[in-house]
Every structure is written in C-alpha cells, then in structure tokens.
Amino acid sequence: MLSLLVIGIKLEQEFGFLRIGIIYLVSGFGGSLLSSIFLQNGISVGASGALFGLLGAMLSELITNWSLYESKFGALITLVVVVALNLAVGILPYVDNFAHIGGFISGFLAGFVLLVQPQNEYVHIADAASGQQVQRKRHKMHQCVFLVTALVVLVIGMVIAIVLVLRGVDGNDKCSWCHYLNCVPSSRWKCNDQSVAYCQTLQTGDTMQITCSSNNKTTLTSANQSDSILQSLCVQLCS
Template sequence: MAGDDIESRGGRSSRNNKNTSDSQWTLWLVPLFVVANIAVFVVVMYVNNCPENRHTRIAGQCVARFLRRFSFEPLTENHLFGPSTATLDKLGGLEWTKVVINHQGWRLVTCMWLHAGVIHLLANILSLLVIGIRLEQQFGFVRIRNVAARVGVIYLVSGFCASVLSALFIRNTISVGASGAVFGLLGAMISEVITNWTIYRKKPQLLFTLRVFIGINLAIIGLSPAKHVDTFGHIGGFLTGFLLGFVLLSSPQFGWFEQKNLPAGTPFKSKYKSYQYALGMVSLVLLVVGFTVALVMLFRRENGNDHCRWCRLLTCVTTARGYCDRN
C-alpha cells in the first residue's frame, strides 16, 4: 500500500506535492529500533557468559560453544537459544515482586528491550519490519509531519502499557520481549485505516493488504516455538496502539496544506474532519483513564484477575523455567 492508494483530489498540484514528499522521505526509525534490539541482545549474551555462568553446572552443556562467552544456555534451560533466566532477571526482566514490592518500576521499560533468545528476537524483528515499515512508509507519502516521532511514540508507549497490564495480571514469572510494542504498531495500523478511510481510493485492495499484514504477524507469533506467551502484554500493547492511532495518525483533509497559497478572505478548511476529531478525543480519554486505573491498581498491589475471573484463562503458560516471553 503506497501513495497510489490515496485519492488525489488536488489535481496535478497535489500529485506534484506528493512526489516531492516522496523524494524527501527517508526510512530510519524502524531500522533504529531493530539495531537497538539486536545491540541489547548482544550485551545480554555478553553479560550471561554461559561458560562461566554458575547456573550452568557443566560448561560443556552450553550451545554453540565456539561463540565462547556469547554461547547459549543449554536447551534444557532455554529452548530459544538465549541467556539464562537469572540474567534476564538481573538486566531488567519484568516481575511483579520486583516492580511493586521492591519499587523497581524501571523494569516496566527495560523488559521491552530484552529477549529470551535468538528465535524470540528474530520473530519480533520480523514483525517490527513488516508493520513498522508499512506505517512509516505510508505516512511519508501522505505528508504528516514528524512521522517517525509519532510511530516511535506509539511503539514506546504501547510497550510500556503492555508491561503495566502484564504485571497487573501475571505474577511469579519473568516477562521479556518487544511484542507488546509491536502489537501496538499493529493496532495503530488498523485504527489508521479506520480514521483515514475516506482518503483511500482502492478500498478493496486496502482491506486485502490489511488482512495480509495481520495474517503474517499472527503467523509469526503462532509459529514461534516459545512456550510462554504473555497474552496480557499482547492485549495491552494492541489496545494502546489502536487508541494512539486515532490520536496520532489522522491524515489532514485534502487541500489543507495548499490553503496558505489561497487569496485572503477565502474560507479555510479545518485540518481534520469532524469524525477524526471525535475519534481522537474519545481515544485519548479512554487511553488516559485506562492507563491511570491500571497503574493505580498495580501499585496498590491488586491482582487484576480478582476483578476479572475469566481473565485467568488468558494467563501465559508457565513452566519451571520461570520466564514468560512475549513471543
């Protein structure tokens, strides 16, 4: 889905402006997030140092020993080819006790940059590339200012809110992963289509492309061999991104950018349509209220499952390995 899917109402002037915008647009935010996630994983593996790890009884059990201190924990410890649970905990994995009882709220942020293993990391990077590039590319075409900043806000805020909801419902496990943030981008992609529906010219192709994007990312999550799926992290990230999409990703009306060249006294269009303003305001209120309530409940040491009996059915599957990765 590119700029050709957007209806041209401004004639040749609009097309020229779009082409100018295309030539000035550069993709940089998504690659930056990818590099950051990879760099953090390398640091984690360096700190883990499997051959010298006291949690590994026999150094020979390390996987890919030729990597030396970057070798992976035994598959009985971590089947995703990654560090030990102790290392993830040490470097900022999300755990209710550490966040609420020990007042280590910073874990709500650090956990989204940690990954349980190479397979976990690759699954999230692939999803990030598929969704993130589409968002950043699409808004490069429609000339929304500070495109990368808006997509970045959605990614980071979604990841943080995913951590809050995860900690509110899940205890006694260590949760890591960026898929809450990735699901936020997926939610934003859907709300962007809804709020900008009238500007798209090829609507059947748009819906088909959207289904393909959603299917690809659900397949990536479903095919991952991870045994611990942080369902609440996924839900929290998706809902946050969905609401933020209405707030941050609305496209201005056609002709709004060109109004500065109109003669004085000419009636001006509002930047957004009335339904876009309505969706943005309602979404912002729901986001602020929901986040505030969840955060207050978390630090009052309440268990979200006590207020939602059926939510226990969504709790991540846990094993004796002790971590719950966000796939």
C-alpha cells in the same frame, strides 16, 4: 515479529520517527502494565508488546483515514488476519500474551490520536465568476470524534492500570477466565508447572500455614494473600 517490524518501518516512513516513537513507547508501557496486573508471579522481557502496539496503530490509522485508501477492505482483512494469527500464537505457554494485548490496545488508541491525517475536500468560492472550486485539507468530524474519544480512554485506562499495579491488585482474582487469554492448556502442553504442586493450608487468625504434600515442608504467611500468591508459595515450597 518480522512482519510487525516491517509494519513499523512503513509507519515511520509515512509519519516520521517522533510520532511512531511515541506510539512505540506508549504501547510498550501499556503492555507492561497489563502484564504486571495479570502475571505477578512471572517475569517477561522483550519488545513484543510495543510491536503489537504498532500493529494496533496501523489498524486505527486505516480506520480514521479510511477515505484515503483505495483497497480499503483488502487492507482491513489483511490486518485482521495478521492480528488474529499473532494473538493466537500468544495462547501457547511461555508467551506473555497480556503484554501483546495491552500493547495492541494502547497502540490502537494512540493511533487515533497521532496518525490522523487531514483529508481533501473541494470548497466552492461564491464570488468567483466561473464558480471555481478550491481544494483544501481539513480533518473530518469522525476523525475529531475518534481522536478525542481515544485520548480520553487511553489516559483513563493508563491511570487505572497504574493505580492497580501500585496497589498490587491481582487481575486474576477479579477475572477468573482471563488467564485463558494468555495460555490455553491442551493435551500437548500445560500452561504452567504450578499444577504439579499440592499444598495443605491451615488458617489461624491472620496467619496462614502452608504445608507441601510431597515433602511436608511448612511455611507461614499472611492469610490475606491472593490465591495466585499462595499457589506461588506452594510451588516454591515443593520445589
């Protein structure tokens, strides 16, 4: 977090608080959306998603303003290592890595839109007797392409994510392996405590009866519930 905070200060000093503030808010919102889609049975708090967005914005700023940097590849390698290390920490339990990923992607796209800088070029003046060249600043073609593409993808992605959240779609039902992006179980830890709860289910029409195997407590719910919600009910029933 300290390294990401330093990156945020650097970006604000270079681009101003307004643009960086917008990226910070957009990244935090994007991280919260992705977290809400995949972690519907838990609550996570913190600004790490927004901070990851600043890291993503710094990466996109490096890419779109590539010619302005002297140590291009050194800066790129450093950023990639920082991103990889911070995301690797997210696979530990009790860390909301979906917020990190959503914030990083949102900040990465927003950086192409808000952090683009015009670059110098020399223009030949034909009517000058000495063939004088004048230096002026303008945006390169690749910067314009990045800006438009990133803006379209960001807006469409946000709209889709908002619709999924409002409809209560569980991302884990659509992506069976995505939970490994948030936590990878090992012999030293478990990703959640839900594995210790075992329940039996009996469906009758549109009603699902859930019975905890350890204490025989029973509850009724709709048969249309997702697997993650049924598992959450099982944990509550057995606790």
